[in-house]
Amino acid sequence: MAIKTGTSARKKAMKEQYIRLTVNGQRYDLEVGGEHGQVDPAHTLAHTLRETIGLTGTKVSCDNGACGCCTVLMDRKAVLSCMTLTVECDGKTITTIEGLKDPKTGKLDPLQQAFIDYTAFQCGFCTPGIIMSAKALLDEYASPTEEEVKEGLSGNFCRCISHYQVVKAVMAVSVKAR
């Protein structure tokens, strides 16, 4: 179902038929509507990233704002893409796990490399969300303390108990920045 209401709102809807998103440096103009490939008002950002744009690196686990698996950066801040409506993201800049590597060389972000070096995952399903939360933290404070890392990652859950290695990996990047 498309955006449809009375005259004033319809006029508005005419103006807002497209949602302009910049995802990992790439601009997307997404049409709003109920057809295939369009963004329905009820679509979450997680849904749009995975199903409409095809970036499946962002995971959906609880789909209820409790686990952190769907964390992406919106205007450099960590947010839950499963609790965000895509139609409310017009003009936003989004970074997902796919956007961390160097686009030219393909070299991984130091944070991603640290996760490999410290084997900071087991099944890996929660890892993209954890890395995006850690990225937001490191963008804000280049060398957080261990306490700050734990606080910064407190919204991400890992059921395989990879937390210890995760903290070590993030701390390795933090220490390097000192």
Place this chain on the structure above:
Amino acid sequence: MRSFTHINAGTVHETCALLSKYNGKAVLNAGGTDLLSTLKGEHLFDYPEAVINTKTISGLDYIREDGGVLEIGALAKLSEIVKSPLLKKNYMALVEAARSVATPQIRNAATMGGNLCQDVRCWYYRYPRHIGGPIRCLRKGSGPCLAVKGDNRYHAIMGGRRCFAVCPSDTAVALVALDAQITIAGPKGERKIAMIDFYSPLGNALKKDEMVTGITVPRITGPMKQRYLKFALRKPVDFAIVGVASVIAIEEGVCTDVRIALGAVAPGVVRARRAEETLRGCYINEDIVSQAAEEALAGARPLSMNAYKVEITKTLVKRAILI
């Protein structure tokens, strides 16, 4: 999620007009962290026809002091409240309460107004459609409260009557201790009510066509020790099992002024007025604080599974005053 008409609101006035037009069939969305789980769970019988985005209203995200009066706009993010140097200086209870909410990601999206207007967490009330809900109860119009005879470990220990769900907001507790007022806008203009009068047993003071636009906290005179203490099973994510906020002035060991607010124990926030009277004018020591804690909980009538909350609340009241 089922679809809905989505409208970006331009102004407060337009928002109220839209709410009037939809006559209860539209909901407001700010951070979305509470509303989206309501829409996904479909635990209410009525699914909204329209979702009105309030984030597009400009100028409602302020945190400022005007003539000693603190003003926070409904769209100020909880993460901004946590970081604000102004709030850290004079309003620590609110900072601690905002910091205790959920997770960093949620605080980046959740707003002041949304935290105050969020719906209750009662697991009967929120029983999702896809596993057999919604469950009928008085909060949804009619029916008995299932928590009375069911699992009520997180429900009200005082003030409950027809509904025993507790007010889940952390910041509301701090704001009551800070004697805050809440500003409500409607089609005919604004009105202000005391934060403590905002919640009612089955909801809040908002009429169908009204929205919260901000809060104000009166001038704080002299040094006040402020605390917000929260007991939850896990430090992040969890809602409070009990939250206690205190604002206290102590001169040479004697309490000259005090306000204590209890959260997650009743359908609204509770002021522990008898405990405050006991402490006022007294030399603060462990005995008088224990007596005050007993008095704060004197009106408690726990349900079958939540008497433990009485003891936790007493302990938090003592800590909030002593530490």
